[in-house]
Amino acid sequence: MAVNxxxxxxEQSIADLIEVYLQSENFNVLKFYNGHDTLQCLEQQSIDLAxxxxxxxxxxxxxxxxxxxxxxxxxxxxLTAKDEEIDKITGLTLGADxxxxxxxxxxxxxxxxxxxLRRFTKYNPAEPVSExxxxxxxGLVLNKDRHECILNEKPLYLTPTEFSILWVLAxxxxxxxxxxELYHRVWGDKYFTGxxxxxxxxxxxxxEKMQDSAEHPKYIKTVWGVGYKIEG
Amino acid sequence: MAVNxxxxxxEQSIADLIEVYLQSENFNVLKFYNGHDTLQCLEQQSIDLAxxxxxxxxxxxxxxxxxxxxxxxxxxxxLTAKDEEIDKITGLTLGADxxxxxxxxxxxxxxxxxxxLRRFTKYNPAEPVSExxxxxxxGLVLNKDRHECILNEKPLYLTPTEFSILWVLAxxxxxxxxxxELYHRVWGDKYFTGxxxxxxxxxxxxxEKMQDSAEHPKYIKTVWGVGYKIEG
DNA sequence: GCTAATATTAAGATAAACTTAAGGTTTTGA
DNA sequence: TCAAAACCTTAAGTTTATCTTAATATTAGC
Numbered sequence: 001m002a003v004n005x006x007x008x009x010x011e012q013s014i015a016d017l018i019e020v021y022l023q024s025e026n027f028n029v030l031k032f033y034n035g036h037d038t039l040q041c042l043e044q045q046s047i048d049l050a051x052x053x054x055x056x057x058x059x060x061x062x063x064x065x066x067x068x069x070x071x072x073x074x075x076x077x078x079l080t081a082k083d084e085e086i087d088k089i090t091g092l093t094l095g096a097d098x099x100x101x102x103x104x105x106x107x108x109x110x111x112x113x114x115x116x117l118r119r120f121t122k123y124n125p126a127e128p129v130s131e132x133x134x135x136x137x138x139g140l141v142l143n144k145d146r147h148e149c150i151l152n153e154k155p156l157y158l159t160p161t162e163f164s165i166l167w168v169l170a171x172x173x174x175x176x177x178x179x180x181e182l183y184h185r186v187w188g189d190k191y192f193t194g195x196x197x198x199x200x201x202x203x204x205x206x207x208e209k210m211q212d213s214a215e216h217p218k219y220i221k222t223v224w225g226v227g228y229k230i231e232g
Numbered sequence: 233m234a235v236n237x238x239x240x241x242x243e244q245s246i247a248d249l250i251e252v253y254l255q256s257e258n259f260n261v262l263k264f265y266n267g268h269d270t271l272q273c274l275e276q277q278s279i280d281l282a283x284x285x286x287x288x289x290x291x292x293x294x295x296x297x298x299x300x301x302x303x304x305x306x307x308x309x310x311l312t313a314k315d316e317e318i319d320k321i322t323g324l325t326l327g328a329d330x331x332x333x334x335x336x337x338x339x340x341x342x343x344x345x346x347x348x349l350r351r352f353t354k355y356n357p358a359e360p361v362s363e364x365x366x367x368x369x370x371g372l373v374l375n376k377d378r379h380e381c382i383l384n385e386k387p388l389y390l391t392p393t394e395f396s397i398l399w400v401l402a403x404x405x406x407x408x409x410x411x412x413e414l415y416h417r418v419w420g421d422k423y424f425t426g427x428x429x430x431x432x433x434x435x436x437x438x439x440e441k442m443q444d445s446a447e448h449p450k451y452i453k454t455v456w457g458v459g460y461k462i463e464g
Numbered sequence: 465g466c467t468a469a470t471a472t473t474a475a476g477a478t479a480a481a482c483t484t485a486a487g488g489t490t491t492t493g494a
Numbered sequence: 495t496c497a498a499a500a501c502c503t504t505a506a507g508t509t510t511a512t513c514t515t516a517a518t519a520t521t522a523g524c
Contacts, residue, residue: 016305159501175377180330181347198503200481214482224511225392225480226379391512429470430514436471446471447521454470456522 003117004046008032008064009053009079014102018051021106022113035059039067047072049117051100053079065096075116079104105187107144107164114145135170140219142170156209161186165202169220169230178227203228235349236278240264240296241285241311246334249420250283253338254345267291271299279304281349283332285311297328307348311336338420339376339396367402372451374402388441393418397434401452406464408455435460 005027009015012033019029030045032038035058041047050068054061065076075097097116100109134143141150147163149156158166164186169177177185179199186199203220206212212219221229237259241247244265251261262277264270267290273279282300286293297308307329329348332341366375373382379395381388390398396418401409409417411431418431435452438444444451453461 012305013301161502176379178343178347197481197505201483201503204482204484222481223379229378393513429516432470433472433514436473457469 003048006050051077173230176223176227176229235280238282283309401462405462408459408461410459
């Protein structure tokens with residue numbers, strides 16, 4: 001079953017970013033950079049969910065949202081810059097089902113999209129523990145939907161960021177993942193400043209919770225000068 | 233699938249160097265020495281990634297980067313001299329996806345290029361162990377993604393520089409590689425001072441880890457007056 | 465045996481990674 | 495709505511791994 005998601009943002013790079021993340025979850029993405037084209041698309045295409053930026057060059061995102069509400073029946077998620085606090089409330093009262101502030105995090109964004117789709121029942125909420133959403137190997141069980149991590153039968157209570165990092169490492173296991181790549185894939189943010197050891201601190205916390213030492217790690221190995229990896 | 237990479241640097245020798253490394257990975261390189269020609273090319277060619285030097289004779293690299301951001305959608309990597317620290321931040325906020333400081337190391341440069349391409353095409357870069365990324369022959373297994381070296385079933389823990397040297401030797405096996413060439417290809421630095429036995433010291437360490445003596449080497453052979461080689 | 469090229473070794477310099485703690489932000493729950 | 499808790503980020507100091515240099519030893523070829 002193809003799920004069509006409408007993505008509208010005048011910042012092309014952001015629209016592209018969203019597209020990449022959604023496509024990786026096998027969603028079908030329809031991408032537009034202005035209000036006019038979006039409205040035209042709405043006439044022709046069958047849409048399952050829309051992600052709308054509030055600030056568009058021609059038509060306000062709220063206006064599009066209202067038009068969707070009048071003629072269609074699918075969830076709408078509004079995108080707003082972090083400090084457009086007022087828009088949050090306005091957007092929600094005007095009928096948006098959820099809002100996401102920029103910059104957003106890939107996993108969170110995808111999770112919210114899925115949550116909305118589930119709410120509208122087009123997307124089967126009783127998702128089986130499928131290959132896609134979980135990683136199982138050598139004592140480690142990760143489930144993306146449940147945000148759950150089990151290590152050797154024991155549950156680990158990971159924070160969202162920790163979970164994301166472990167997920168990326170585990171899904172790329174066998175390969176070395178650099179700090180930069182980890183940062184990109186977890187934070188979804190292309191502005192990596194470099195003098196930032198945030199990733200490192202989270203790795204430290206992960207190792208602590210996994211009872212993994214930095215010296216002789218069983219799970220997260222440091223590859224000097226390159227990055228971190230989990231053996232395949 | 234042909235991947236077109238735009239390389240812009242007014243120092244022709246550096247542009248050439250980058251070209252060589254990228255071509256060896258089967259990328260298609262479009263090379264320019266000034267901003268004007270670059271912009272012209274952008275109109276006509278379909279580009280997958282750009283590497284831009286910040287300092288160009290006519291147009292600033294950032295300006296080109298911004299133009300790319302406006303009209304196109306592909307990753308941009310900025311090249312900066314080591315001490316242009318400010319430019320790092322400026323460049324990134326102006327929309328570059330990554331930056332590389334000169335002098336750079338070939339393997340690292342290529343790895344970053346690939347990382348960006350991955351980010352822009354497929355979200356999950358769990359690249360299979362492909363021919364390109366690994367060398368396998370007579371007991372020796374090298375894998376670039378995993379940064380892994382296995383010799384007769386046993387893993388060797390090589391430092392980044394050691395790995396690079398072994399990779400260059402192994403990928404040119406059967407041929408003698410001079411110290412100078414090794415230095416160029418590993419450090420990417422065209423200024424080889426000569427009174428520098430760094431390569432030699434690393435070779436020594438490699439031999440130690442490989443349990444290879446200098447007198448009767450099984451792997452890294454010394455060709456007197458010429459360089460080193462690994463038998464084909 | 466002499467010379468030049470290569471090897472070895474060890475120490476100093478550099479760079480990367482680790483740890484800790486403090487401060488800031490967000491989330492949670494009464 | 496507010497305070498507490500949880501979480502995230504930053505920064506500074508520490509440790510460790512790696513790289514380079516330099517001094518000395520060895521080897522190959524003449």
